[in-house]
Amino acid sequence: MRHGFSGGGAKAIAGIAALAAFLFSTNAWAELWQPRNWQLGFQEAATPIMRQLTLFHDFLLILCTVVTLFVMGLLVYVALRFNENANPKPSTTSHHTLLEIAWTVVPILILVVIAVPSFRLLFAQYDFPKADVTVKAIGNQWYWTYEYPDNGNMTFDAVIVEDEDLKPGQPRLLATDNDIVVPVNKNIHVLITATDVLHNWTVPAFGVKVDAVPGRVIRTWFRAEKTGTFYGQCSELCGGRHAFMPIAVRVVSDQEYAKWLVKAKMEFASAPPADDGKSLQSPSPRLAQLEK
Numbered sequence: 001m002r003h004g005f006s007g008g009g010a011k012a013i014a015g016i017a018a019l020a021a022f023l024f025s026t027n028a029w030a031e032l033w034q035p036r037n038w039q040l041g042f043q044e045a046a047t048p049i050m051r052q053l054t055l056f057h058d059f060l061l062i063l064c065t066v067v068t069l070f071v072m073g074l075l076v077y078v079a080l081r082f083n084e085n086a087n088p089k090p091s092t093t094s095h096h097t098l099l100e101i102a103w104t105v106v107p108i109l110i111l112v113v114i115a116v117p118s119f120r121l122l123f124a125q126y127d128f129p130k131a132d133v134t135v136k137a138i139g140n141q142w143y144w145t146y147e148y149p150d151n152g153n154m155t156f157d158a159v160i161v162e163d164e165d166l167k168p169g170q171p172r173l174l175a176t177d178n179d180i181v182v183p184v185n186k187n188i189h190v191l192i193t194a195t196d197v198l199h200n201w202t203v204p205a206f207g208v209k210v211d212a213v214p215g216r217v218i219r220t221w222f223r224a225e226k227t228g229t230f231y232g233q234c235s236e237l238c239g240g241r242h243a244f245m246p247i248a249v250r251v252v253s254d255q256e257y258a259k260w261l262v263k264a265k266m267e268f269a270s271a272p273p274a275d276d277g278k279s280l281q282s283p284s285p286r287l288a289q290l291e292k
């Protein structure tokens with residue numbers, strides 16, 4: 001009997017370990033950077049900035065938890081120790097110098113401890129390293145237009161792949177007909193703007209989330225350290241098909257990038273400029289149906 005029990009226990013532990021390894025493994029999801037079932041927390045970081053953001057978030061979560069538990073503990077203690085039954089004759093003390101200094105200084109110290117890494121992160125985000133590749137992302141209702149100003153002024157649209165057109169491996173609501181392609185371990189500057197309303201260019205694994213504002217160009221940067229296809233979505237309510245203008249960034253090796261450039265230049269370099277009246281037309285069959 002004992003043998004059977006320990007065997008079952010070992011099996012259960014092995015099962016839990018396998019499940020944990022599956023849920024937390026990076027390899028299972030290495031090539032597809034997107035939200036996954038039962039995910040808790042952020043997507044795995046693919047840039048130094050997102051790694052810092054994740055660490056800062058985890059640090060704040062621990063700090064908040066400790067402060068919350070401490071305050072809750074005090075409240076429970078006061079409620080039990082000093083209620084009318086337990087403490088019928090209350091003290092008339094109203095001041096305690098040391099305590100008052102402590103409850104002023106300790107929160108200040110906590111804020112300083114938060115401010116230092118917070119500002120360091122903020123400066124890192126706005127400290128632009130020299131660009132290796134610059135991409136311009138232009139938000140339209142409801143798709144993105146991308147330009148590569150350094151590479152023959154290529155322009156192309158990235159429109160969502162409709163459910164019925166999905167190829168194997170393409171995630172629903174995230175895949176686009178044209179992905180942005182960038183080299184791995186290179187500094188990519190992204191210039192972000194919009195033609196019609198506010199949009200937002202967001203790729204969670206890069207730690208990048210920037211508003212696309214008509215008439216303005218806002219700049220951000222990322223340095224992807226891993227290859228694969230990274231998915232994001234427009235993150236500013238922008239209209240009827242806000243949920244259907246995803247962002248797909250393919251990070252590839254230098255050789256693959258050079259190969260893609262040759263092909264893409266032939267396809268996109270001579271394309272007409274973005275303002276060809278497309279924003280007034282339906283970019284997808286589904287929208288055409290909706291508009292009928």
Ligand SMILES: [Cu+2]
Pocket residue numbers: 139140142198199200234235236237238242245
């Ligand atoms: Cu949008």
